[in-house]
Amino acid sequence: MSIPCIKKEANAKNLTGDVMNNENYKKYAADRAKRSASALNCTKAFAVGGLICCLGQALSNLFISLGAGEKDAGTLVSVSLIFLGGLLTGIGVFDKIGKFAGAGTLVPITGFANAIAAPAIENKTEGFINGVCTKMFVIAGPVIVFGTLASAVYGVIYYVLTQVAQ
Amino acid sequence: MDYLKAFLVGGAFCLIAQIFIDKTAVTGARILVSYVVAGVALTGIGAYKYVVDFGGAGATVPIVGFGYTLAEATKAAVDEKGLLGALTGGLSGTSAGIAAAVVFAFIWALIFKSRQK
Numbered sequence: 001m002s003i004p005c006i007k008k009e010a011n012a013k014n015l016t017g018d019v020m021n022n023e024n025y026k027k028y029a030a031d032r033a034k035r036s037a038s039a040l041n042c043t044k045a046f047a048v049g050g051l052i053c054c055l056g057q058a059l060s061n062l063f064i065s066l067g068a069g070e071k072d073a074g075t076l077v078s079v080s081l082i083f084l085g086g087l088l089t090g091i092g093v094f095d096k097i098g099k100f101a102g103a104g105t106l107v108p109i110t111g112f113a114n115a116i117a118a119p120a121i122e123n124k125t126e127g128f129i130n131g132v133c134t135k136m137f138v139i140a141g142p143v144i145v146f147g148t149l150a151s152a153v154y155g156v157i158y159y160v161l162t163q164v165a166q
Numbered sequence: 167m168d169y170l171k172a173f174l175v176g177g178a179f180c181l182i183a184q185i186f187i188d189k190t191a192v193t194g195a196r197i198l199v200s201y202v203v204a205g206v207a208l209t210g211i212g213a214y215k216y217v218v219d220f221g222g223a224g225a226t227v228p229i230v231g232f233g234y235t236l237a238e239a240t241k242a243a244v245d246e247k248g249l250l251g252a253l254t255g256g257l258s259g260t261s262a263g264i265a266a267a268v269v270f271a272f273i274w275a276l277i278f279k280s281r282q283k
Binding site: 034037038041042044045046047048049050051052053054056057058059060061074075077078079081082083086087089090091092101102103104106107108109111112113115116117120121122123124125128132133136139140142143144146147148150151152154155156157158159162 | 168169172173174175176177178179180181183184185187188189194195197198199201202203206207209210221222223224226227228229230231232233235236237239240241243244245248249251252253255256257260262263264266267268270271272274275277278279280281
């Protein structure tokens with residue numbers, strides 16, 4: 001953010017009678033900082049998320065060229081990215097990329113892998129049953145529950161519609 | 167061209183999530199859940215197929231694609247075995263992904279130690 005821009009708006013506020021005192025300015029600056037941080041975050045998320053999808057596309061093309069059907073290739077891409085996301089979580093790299101990319105690593109399937117692998121590894125000290133196996137589903141649990149629920153509801157609606165159509 | 171489309175579509179999903187995170191302080195878990203449900207809903211109304219046709223991996227790699235797989239598999243299962251398919255389809259279609267995530271996570275937990283923060 002350029003300084004002249006801030007000055008100009010500050011003056012404009014003064015003209016309308018709103019005194020730009022210290023507190024006002026702090027609020028204004030914080031708001032500005034938040035907005036520019038958000039724009040930067042969004043750019044990073046877009047770029048990293050896009051790149052992960054490009055990697056997915058490359059893997060998909062690779063699996064298809066190796067003779068996999070399109071559907072199987074999609075499944076293999078998911079499995080590969082889940083493998084990669086978990087591995088990077090284990091060696092501590094995922095956290096670093098995640099801090100930089102925000103939603104860019106969360107939204108691709110790598111984020112799902114991280115959401116399972118990270119609590120599994122972190123809670124190892126609590127034992128395998130109560131630590132690893134239980135905590136594994138802290139975030140994945142809700143995702144699977146709501147996903148299954150939504151697909152079951154869709155299945156029933158779809159069934160009713162096909163019956164009505166006949 | 168495939169790569170550009172995948173980049174744009176996949177990036178856009180991440181961008182939208184980032185806006186939600188920045189503006190509403192919503193947690194990552196809620197984003198994941200919302201995206202999966204949105205994926206099922208968009209596939210159900212027939213819209214997401216076009217996103218997949220256009221974006222390729224850009225549409226299937228984001229977690230919305232998990233919802234897409236759930237819904238497509240449910241539809242196929244209902245076509246095949248009727249109402250029972252509403253229960254069997256979703257998890258059958260996504261079984262590889264869920265099993266991979268669980269099996270790999272268990273292995274990573276065996277291999278790696280938790281980091282002190």
